[in-house]
Amino acid sequence: MLLARxxxxxxxxxxxxxxxxxxxxxxxxxxxxxxGWGEPGFNGGGIIRGAPTPRLDQxxxxxxxxTNFNVEVQCTPSRSALMxxxxxxxxxxxTVPLGEGVYGLVKWEVTMAEMLSDAGYATGMYGKWHLxxxxxxxxxxxxxxxxxxxxxxxxxxxxxxxxxxxxxxxxQTFVMEARKGESPRQVRPYDLDYRPVIDRDLTDRAISFMKxxxxxxxPFFIYLPYTATHFPAIPHPEFAGKSGKGVWGDMLxxxxxxxxxxxxxxxxxGIAENTIFIFTADNxxxxxxxxxxxxxxxxxxxxxxxxxxxxxxxxxxxxxRVPFAVRWPGRIAPGxxxxxxxxxxxxxPTLAGITQGEVPDDRPIDGIDMSDFxxxxxxxxxxxxxxxxxxxxxxxxxxxxWKIHFKEQEAWSSVLRxxxxxKVYNLINDPRELxxxxxxxxxxxxxxxxxxxxxxxxxQQYPPIRPGTPDPYEPPR
Amino acid sequence: MLLARxxxxxxxxxxxxxxxxxxxxxxxxxxxxxxGWGEPGFNGGGIIRGAPTPRLDQxxxxxxxxTNFNVEVQCTPSRSALMxxxxxxxxxxxTVPLGEGVYGLVKWEVTMAEMLSDAGYATGMYGKWHLxxxxxxxxxxxxxxxxxxxxxxxxxxxxxxxxxxxxxxxxQTFVMEARKGESPRQVRPYDLDYRPVIDRDLTDRAISFMKxxxxxxxPFFIYLPYTATHFPAIPHPEFAGKSGKGVWGDMLxxxxxxxxxxxxxxxxxGIAENTIFIFTADNxxxxxxxxxxxxxxxxxxxxxxxxxxxxxxxxxxxxxRVPFAVRWPGRIAPGxxxxxxxxxxxxxPTLAGITQGEVPDDRPIDGIDMSDFxxxxxxxxxxxxxxxxxxxxxxxxxxxxWKIHFKEQEAWSSVLRxxxxxKVYNLINDPRELxxxxxxxxxxxxxxxxxxxxxxxxxQQYPPIRPGTPDPYEPPR
Numbered sequence: 001m002l003l004a005r006x007x008x009x010x011x012x013x014x015x016x017x018x019x020x021x022x023x024x025x026x027x028x029x030x031x032x033x034x035x036g037w038g039e040p041g042f043n044g045g046g047i048i049r050g051a052p053t054p055r056l057d058q059x060x061x062x063x064x065x066x067t068n069f070n071v072e073v074q075c076t077p078s079r080s081a082l083m084x085x086x087x088x089x090x091x092x093x094x095t096v097p098l099g100e101g102v103y104g105l106v107k108w109e110v111t112m113a114e115m116l117s118d119a120g121y122a123t124g125m126y127g128k129w130h131l132x133x134x135x136x137x138x139x140x141x142x143x144x145x146x147x148x149x150x151x152x153x154x155x156x157x158x159x160x161x162x163x164x165x166x167x168x169x170x171x172q173t174f175v176m177e178a179r180k181g182e183s184p185r186q187v188r189p190y191d192l193d194y195r196p197v198i199d200r201d202l203t204d205r206a207i208s209f210m211k212x213x214x215x216x217x218x219p220f221f222i223y224l225p226y227t228a229t230h231f232p233a234i235p236h237p238e239f240a241g242k243s244g245k246g247v248w249g250d251m252l253x254x255x256x257x258x259x260x261x262x263x264x265x266x267x268x269x270g271i272a273e274n275t276i277f278i279f280t281a282d283n284x285x286x287x288x289x290x291x292x293x294x295x296x297x298x299x300x301x302x303x304x305x306x307x308x309x310x311x312x313x314x315x316x317x318x319x320x321r322v323p324f325a326v327r328w329p330g331r332i333a334p335g336x337x338x339x340x341x342x343x344x345x346x347x348x349p350t351l352a353g354i355t356q357g358e359v360p361d362d363r364p365i366d367g368i369d370m371s372d373f374x375x376x377x378x379x380x381x382x383x384x385x386x387x388x389x390x391x392x393x394x395x396x397x398x399x400x401x402w403k404i405h406f407k408e409q410e411a412w413s414s415v416l417r418x419x420x421x422x423k424v425y426n427l428i429n430d431p432r433e434l435x436x437x438x439x440x441x442x443x444x445x446x447x448x449x450x451x452x453x454x455x456x457x458x459x460q461q462y463p464p465i466r467p468g469t470p471d472p473y474e475p476p477r
Numbered sequence: 478m479l480l481a482r483x484x485x486x487x488x489x490x491x492x493x494x495x496x497x498x499x500x501x502x503x504x505x506x507x508x509x510x511x512x513g514w515g516e517p518g519f520n521g522g523g524i525i526r527g528a529p530t531p532r533l534d535q536x537x538x539x540x541x542x543x544t545n546f547n548v549e550v551q552c553t554p555s556r557s558a559l560m561x562x563x564x565x566x567x568x569x570x571x572t573v574p575l576g577e578g579v580y581g582l583v584k585w586e587v588t589m590a591e592m593l594s595d596a597g598y599a600t601g602m603y604g605k606w607h608l609x610x611x612x613x614x615x616x617x618x619x620x621x622x623x624x625x626x627x628x629x630x631x632x633x634x635x636x637x638x639x640x641x642x643x644x645x646x647x648x649q650t651f652v653m654e655a656r657k658g659e660s661p662r663q664v665r666p667y668d669l670d671y672r673p674v675i676d677r678d679l680t681d682r683a684i685s686f687m688k689x690x691x692x693x694x695x696p697f698f699i700y701l702p703y704t705a706t707h708f709p710a711i712p713h714p715e716f717a718g719k720s721g722k723g724v725w726g727d728m729l730x731x732x733x734x735x736x737x738x739x740x741x742x743x744x745x746x747g748i749a750e751n752t753i754f755i756f757t758a759d760n761x762x763x764x765x766x767x768x769x770x771x772x773x774x775x776x777x778x779x780x781x782x783x784x785x786x787x788x789x790x791x792x793x794x795x796x797x798r799v800p801f802a803v804r805w806p807g808r809i810a811p812g813x814x815x816x817x818x819x820x821x822x823x824x825x826p827t828l829a830g831i832t833q834g835e836v837p838d839d840r841p842i843d844g845i846d847m848s849d850f851x852x853x854x855x856x857x858x859x860x861x862x863x864x865x866x867x868x869x870x871x872x873x874x875x876x877x878x879w880k881i882h883f884k885e886q887e888a889w890s891s892v893l894r895x896x897x898x899x900k901v902y903n904l905i906n907d908p909r910e911l912x913x914x915x916x917x918x919x920x921x922x923x924x925x926x927x928x929x930x931x932x933x934x935x936x937q938q939y940p941p942i943r944p945g946t947p948d949p950y951e952p953p954r
Contacts, residue, residue, distance in 0.1 A: 038783075044515070044519075044784070048544050049908075246906060298906055299906070299917070300914050301906045301911030302911065302912075306515075307515045323938060335531070337524060426723075426777065428527045430721050430777045431781055434777070435776070
């Protein structure tokens with residue numbers, strides 16, 4: 001069949017328009033809470049942790065697995081770095097908030113959601129924020145079109161069932177909901193009744209958003225920070241007892257099933273080849289033996305960092321490395337893996353690189369655009385290492401396969417040890433960071449410390465935002 | 478075409494004969510030395526240990542991976558248990574030989590090689606024996622048609638280069654070679670010149686045996702106990718520096734490449750579907766920091782047990798669990814894995830079950846025929862647990878996901894700790910065996926200790942062979 005020239009032109013324009021839309025892939029970012037490197041099957045976990053994780057493993061099988069993907073070692077700083085592409089220290093978010101004051105991201109920060117929103121994305125967030133609990137600091141104030149979830153963290157779900165809390169004058173935590181520009185409304189108390197089931201609701205709302213957005217033909221970004229694996233880890237009734245291996249096995253089944261629901265939706269909507277699907281976590285595993293026992297009947301429930309030493313709130317690899325797998329059929333080669341150093345800060349500029357989003361140029365961005373690395377065009381991530389913070393203190397430096405430690409603590413309740421001479425570890429030979437090999441490897445200091453010096457010079461030039469700074473914030477000239 | 482009845486009968490007989498031959502699959506057993514659970518990619522190792530292991534991973538991808546495959550925690554006992562299907566304590570092989578006396582398997586023992594030999598197999602062994610170094614105790618005295626390798630262990634390769642040794646009056650260790658019934662001849666000294674290249678020769682000889690045997694149409698058994706990953710781990714010149722990640726990465730590349738050569742040979746000979754290919758190891762990893770440094774220039778070279786605690790010569794999971802993958806295309810489902818408890822002793826009766834081999838009935842056999850489990854006909858291995866020995870002492874009991882510890886030592890050079898009340902660990906919740914949960918789990922003692930009591934009663938009824946017992950040995954009536 002021959003087509004008249006005008007019809008052909010219109011068709012060509014239509015196809016061109018479709019091609020342009022496809023230049024901006026959808027992004028789904030599943031972000032687990034306190035979920036160690038050793039948990040998923042794709043890192044040697046799965047059945048030894050109580051249940052297979054076929055759907056998590058599928059992401060790695062069909063995409064790229066990063067074995068040296070690093071985060072900040074606490075919840076709030078890691079999420080701050082994810083959202084801004086900057087060291088959390090710069091944003092005043094070096095620690096999780098312990099008191100009741102103002103905390104989180106000032107409005108001046110440009111978040112991943114704002115960047116993607118500006119690039120034409122519909123943005124939905126379902127889950128835990130932990131970057132502000134006061135007016136003007138909610139996700140819908142920071143670039144998300146809609147949000148359903150909790151402002152802070154899941155330990156608060158226990159509060160109302162604890163003796164003493166009701167006399168404290170503190171307010172109960174609520175599950176919240178908002179659309180961009182709205183003041184979030186309190187949906188219901190976040191308590192032990194809702195704690196086991198919240199992640200089901202998060203999944204369903206993400207799926208509903210995906211279905212709505214897929215119809216529009218515009219790209220979408222879903223940020224899904226699940227709560228399930230944070231203390232108290234209590235499985236949904238549908239999964240309680242299902243693994244036959246205890247609470248943790250049930251949790252793994254639940255997570256795997258929910259991620260499977262997301263993958264199935266992507267596939268059924270026919271958008272798999274136009275959707276980047278990322279699975280990762282905020283920091284290493286918990287070591288909450290006593291707490292674990294009291295809430296779930298499990299004794300001595302430890303998360304697993306796999307071969308790495310340490311748990312969350314330490315500077316060891318177990319705190320820093322988390323599981324990471326990303327799938328983008330047709331663009332990221334299936335079944336690939338890399339031990340190159342990558343940091344959660346790199347996701348902002350990398351996703352900006354892929355989506356033609358704009359990275360702010362008026363402030364230091366510590367993340368690196370690794371889009372060529374993610375897409376297999378180079379085998380190098382471009383990152384030599386990074387500064388390891390625990391809270392607002394520099395604990396050390398990672399440089400390729402080496403670590404330099406100035407301070408160490410075994411767990412968050414352990415004594416802080418400060419060394420007058422730094423320790424040096426080789427992570428290939430000694431994944432448990434047991435043997436200081438400063439001698440003969442003093443050269444590692446010469447190779448690794450310049451990045452710390454450069455970082456500290458940058459902090460001098462661009463003074464960090466003080467923790468608790470209220471809005472409006474303007475950087476000093 | 479119609480065939481006359483006699484011709485048809487002859488053809489049917491021929492096909493029946495072929496079918497019978499195919500009922501006895503070839504068996505290749507690759508057995509690594511001091512190779513931890515966390516080393517291969519299929520258990521989350523590979524690139525984080527210095528190099529990917531695509532050929533090892535291929536075995537798991539195309540077959541069954543066992544995540545709870547257990548061994549004895551030392552070299553000689555583990556090999557004794559492998560060869561006999563019996564606890565090493567029964568055979569007088571509870572420890573590695575430290576002095577110069579007689580040790581190893583008495584002739585009265587029935588080995589896996591004898592069992593398979595009696596079942597019609599050609600049997601070749603290439604590598605480290607460590608079950609006897611005196612006349613009548615070599616592999617070719619114990620069921621192997623041919624052997625090329627070393628009688629004892631690889632630390633002996635260092636001896637002739639150490640100050641003092643030449644004045645000791647001790648004899649240099651030799652690489653040996655023999656055919657069944659022959660007295661082995663000394664091929665060459667086992668020294669630091671030959672140490673890096675021996676595994677290449679073992680591989681080539683195994684391949685040569687395979688090619689010769691494949692032509693005969695009769696089934697063969699190859700036992701390939703590699704030396705490479707035992708102290709001193711020195712890569713073959715072809716692999717030295719190849720990983721760019723140090724000695725251990727080079728070693729992984731070398732092992733992976735040699736195993737790949739074996740797999741390629743199996744495939745090229747067209748015998749893959751008739752060949753059971755097993756990859757495993759004798760015990761958990763070394764912790765030889767100082768030694769590693771002095772021999773290879775590497776500082777603090779630790780093997781990795783993955784998430785598990787402990788190294789060889791301990792009762793912890795890191796000593797007991799080793800990597801295990803088995804491939805048998807068409808008979809074992811690809812990409813399967815199981816955390817069921819399996820012990821190296823089980824291979825003897827399991828392989829007997831598959832090959833219609835004869836398991837001796839005049840002595841206790843502690844292994845279990847798991848052929849139905851290996852072939853996917855049942856999901857249960859049939860083993861509840863086992864007694865954990867360190868040397869000749871009972872350190873504890875494994876029972877399903879639980880451990881009961883009477884004694885512990887952190888590493889082979891650590892102090893032996895004996896407890897008046899046993900410790901109890903849950904391996905799913907607490908893979909690093911950190912938190913004793915005896916309370917509230919005193920029930921685990923009631924469930925797990927009967928197997929120890931039964932084992933000890935059996936030792937009463939069938940007194941163990943004393944270490945160093947000379948031949949001929951006859952059991953007491």
